[in-house]
Amino acid sequence: MARVVVVGSINMDLVTLAPRFAGPGETVLGERFLTVPGGKGANQAVAAARLGAEVTLIGALGDDTFGEQLREGLAREGIALDYVSRIDDCGSGTASITVAGGENEIIVVPAANARVTPAQVEAATDAIARADAVLVQMEIPLESVEATLRLGHRLGVPVILNPAPAQKLPTEWLKLARYVTPNQHELAILLGADAQQDFRALMRQAPGPVVLTRGGEGAWYREDGEPTHQSGFAVDVVDTTGAGDTFNGALAVFLHEGLPQAVRKACAAAALSVTRLGAQGGMPTRVELDAWLAGRP
Numbered sequence: 001m002a003r004v005v006v007v008g009s010i011n012m013d014l015v016t017l018a019p020r021f022a023g024p025g026e027t028v029l030g031e032r033f034l035t036v037p038g039g040k041g042a043n044q045a046v047a048a049a050r051l052g053a054e055v056t057l058i059g060a061l062g063d064d065t066f067g068e069q070l071r072e073g074l075a076r077e078g079i080a081l082d083y084v085s086r087i088d089d090c091g092s093g094t095a096s097i098t099v100a101g102g103e104n105e106i107i108v109v110p111a112a113n114a115r116v117t118p119a120q121v122e123a124a125t126d127a128i129a130r131a132d133a134v135l136v137q138m139e140i141p142l143e144s145v146e147a148t149l150r151l152g153h154r155l156g157v158p159v160i161l162n163p164a165p166a167q168k169l170p171t172e173w174l175k176l177a178r179y180v181t182p183n184q185h186e187l188a189i190l191l192g193a194d195a196q197q198d199f200r201a202l203m204r205q206a207p208g209p210v211v212l213t214r215g216g217e218g219a220w221y222r223e224d225g226e227p228t229h230q231s232g233f234a235v236d237v238v239d240t241t242g243a244g245d246t247f248n249g250a251l252a253v254f255l256h257e258g259l260p261q262a263v264r265k266a267c268a269a270a271a272l273s274v275t276r277l278g279a280q281g282g283m284p285t286r287v288e289l290d291a292w293l294a295g296r297p
Contacts, residue, residue, distance in 0.1 A: 004048045004252045005131040007058040007121060007148045008041020009113040009139035011093040012066040013279060018100045037073045038095050038279045040137040043242050047249025049077045052286040056127045058083040058120055062092035062112040083124045087112045102237040108139060116140040118147035129155045133252040137162045149176040158255065162248045168192050174207050181211045181248055200227045211263060213247055218267050221259055230263045233271035242279025243270045268293050
């Protein structure tokens with residue numbers, strides 16, 4: 001069983017289904033409203049847990065109803081929450097998501113997620129030292145992202161940096177990550193480059209290994225040679241929310257099988273996830289993923 005540590009955000013997603021996105025100053029009648037657990041850290045932790053990993057989450061929740069609900073849900077998934085702190089006099093993170101035509105628009109309010117500290121990361125040194133892989137994203141303070149990268153590097157544990165939401169980072173940080181997992185837009189921002197460049201050229205400019213997600217096209221990955229393509233899987237898309245988080249969670253779980261196999265299984269898990277509604281609601285189990293892949297070469 002793979003052991004995965006996730007350092008990242010925990011949100012309650014406030015999801016509105018609509019026939020189309022509203023323009024500036026426009027009101028559109030929605031079709032349905034839901035509150036569902038989310039946050040890139042929590043999503044990736046759930047994805048990894050459902051795929052059979054032993055998962056520890058490092059993060060923060062507010063002293064509110066959402067916080068209680070989110071903690072209970074994560075516990076039901078079997079995720080270790082020893083390093084998830086409760087912040088008094090602070091709300092839990094939220095993401096307001098509009099889904100229309102199979103695509104989504106998202107506004108995130110960090111709240112308690114902005115209080116995840118480097119000290120929390122250091123306190124989890126023993127858990128990180130035992131991990132097969134560590135996942136970290138950028139919905140928490142950058143100093144905590146840096147602390148995770150440095151600690152994983154010091155301990156010799158591979159850290160997967162999912163740079164979302166993206167911003168330019170020091171080259172040194174990118175070198176500390178075992179893999180960086182952006183889309184084309186995020187990679188251009190990370191490198192301070194032109195997003196209109198060919199994505200393969202951008203991958204060659206990166207200072208370390210890159211796994212680049214390309215939606216339905218699949219993914220491209222590069223360690224020290226030319227970028228290699230892993231095809232996507234054709235499915236009927238219902239909701240793309242959480243597809244990238246499913247990909248990253250799966251990549252961490254299967255990394256010990258080698259990068260090509262891990263990327264293939266991550267693409268498959270992400271494809272399965274978009275066939276159902278909700279970030280975590282669509283994430284497949286290990287049994288579902290194995291059965292789905294069994295008939296595919």
